[in-house]
Amino acid sequence: MNVNAILNADMATVRSWALGGLRWWIGQLGELVPARWRAGGGAQGTLALFDGAGNLSYLRGGRPVPKPAQADARVVLAIPEPMGLTRTLTVPRLGAADTRRLVELEIERLMPLPPEETLVAIQPLPQGGDSAASSAAVAILPRQLVARAIGAATLTQLVPTRVLLLPASEGGIRYDFTPVLREQGLLPGRSSPALFWWGLVGAAFLLNLVLLIVRDQQSVDRLAALVDAQTPAVTAARTIATRARQFELNADLLASERRSHDALGALGSVSATLPSGAWVQRYAWSGRTLRLTGYKRQGVDVLAALRRDSRFANVRSANSDVIAEIPAGQPFDVTAILKAVAR
Numbered sequence: 001m002n003v004n005a006i007l008n009a010d011m012a013t014v015r016s017w018a019l020g021g022l023r024w025w026i027g028q029l030g031e032l033v034p035a036r037w038r039a040g041g042g043a044q045g046t047l048a049l050f051d052g053a054g055n056l057s058y059l060r061g062g063r064p065v066p067k068p069a070q071a072d073a074r075v076v077l078a079i080p081e082p083m084g085l086t087r088t089l090t091v092p093r094l095g096a097a098d099t100r101r102l103v104e105l106e107i108e109r110l111m112p113l114p115p116e117e118t119l120v121a122i123q124p125l126p127q128g129g130d131s132a133a134s135s136a137a138v139a140i141l142p143r144q145l146v147a148r149a150i151g152a153a154t155l156t157q158l159v160p161t162r163v164l165l166l167p168a169s170e171g172g173i174r175y176d177f178t179p180v181l182r183e184q185g186l187l188p189g190r191s192s193p194a195l196f197w198w199g200l201v202g203a204a205f206l207l208n209l210v211l212l213i214v215r216d217q218q219s220v221d222r223l224a225a226l227v228d229a230q231t232p233a234v235t236a237a238r239t240i241a242t243r244a245r246q247f248e249l250n251a252d253l254l255a256s257e258r259r260s261h262d263a264l265g266a267l268g269s270v271s272a273t274l275p276s277g278a279w280v281q282r283y284a285w286s287g288r289t290l291r292l293t294g295y296k297r298q299g300v301d302v303l304a305a306l307r308r309d310s311r312f313a314n315v316r317s318a319n320s321d322v323i324a325e326i327p328a329g330q331p332f333d334v335t336a337i338l339k340a341v342a343r
């Protein structure tokens with residue numbers, strides 16, 4: 001099958017593919033269930049035993065019972081093992097569906113009857129070890145014999161729910177022909193009240209799931225509407241917060257600049273430190289570096305006064321400019337680095 005075949009398929013073909021895939025998946029899941037838990041694990045209810053001549057006898061729990069009086073009563077139709085053919089085969093370790101297809105391909109070689117005249121039932125046998133091969137018990141019944149048995153049950157107003165090949169001994173294998181009969185349309189499908197109620201439970205579960213999805217979507221829509229309604233307020237709050245943060249950054253930057261460029265503080269520090277008897281003619285300050293040029297009286301040491309103050313560092317005489325002496329005092333030219341400004 002290629003892509004073009006899939007794209008060109010009509011809806012009926014696609015539906016058959018989907019149903020086939022669903023049946024395959026259900027079959028694979030069914031094989032994971034233990035055999036004793038499956039619906040076909042044993043015979044429940046009244047057993048209608050067909051004698052091959054059109055007559056039925058009834059058993060319940062291994063004991064003879066009268067025919068069910070209720071019209072359309074459900075029974076398990078049983079055919080004695082001597083009316084069929086059985087044998088044990090060694091087959092590859094495959095799933096139930098694959099094993100059945102493999103046996104059906106070889107049925108003409110294994111059994112004396114033509115394939116179109118027979119019905120095949122396969123029962124896997126327990127197999128230990130890790131061998132790649134396994135054993136399977138195979139039984140066949142003539143199609144006409146099974147049709148007569150179903151017809152006899154229908155004439156007596158009974159509804160066969162399953163068709164079994166009843167073993168001659170108590171511990172023998174019960175071959176279930178129900179799946180192949182339903183597949184070929186010889187046995188009607190199940191229509192028990194349990195299936196109706198289980199279908200109702202499934203529908204209720206799906207309805208609850210849909211309602212949960214719808215309510216979840218509605219809650220998401222309400223949340224989205226609430227978010228949209230709060231978008232203008234959130235935008236305004238974010239704008240205010242951004243402006244406040246920018247104002248704080250600007251204030252911090254201004255304070256930092258004032259701390260590093262406090263001209264009045266630097267002038268006050270110099271004025272407080274400069275000894276009496278000295279006066280500044282030229283004052284230069286570049287943020288950290290000071291240059292003081294002026295005059296001092298005899299015996300006044302400007303360099304020593306500045307060096308004693310911890311706010312000044314690297315105090316030295318510049319003497320780069322020629323300053324004329326005056327009768328009032330001696331010239332000085334000093335440079336220093338201002339480490340801290342007095343507050």
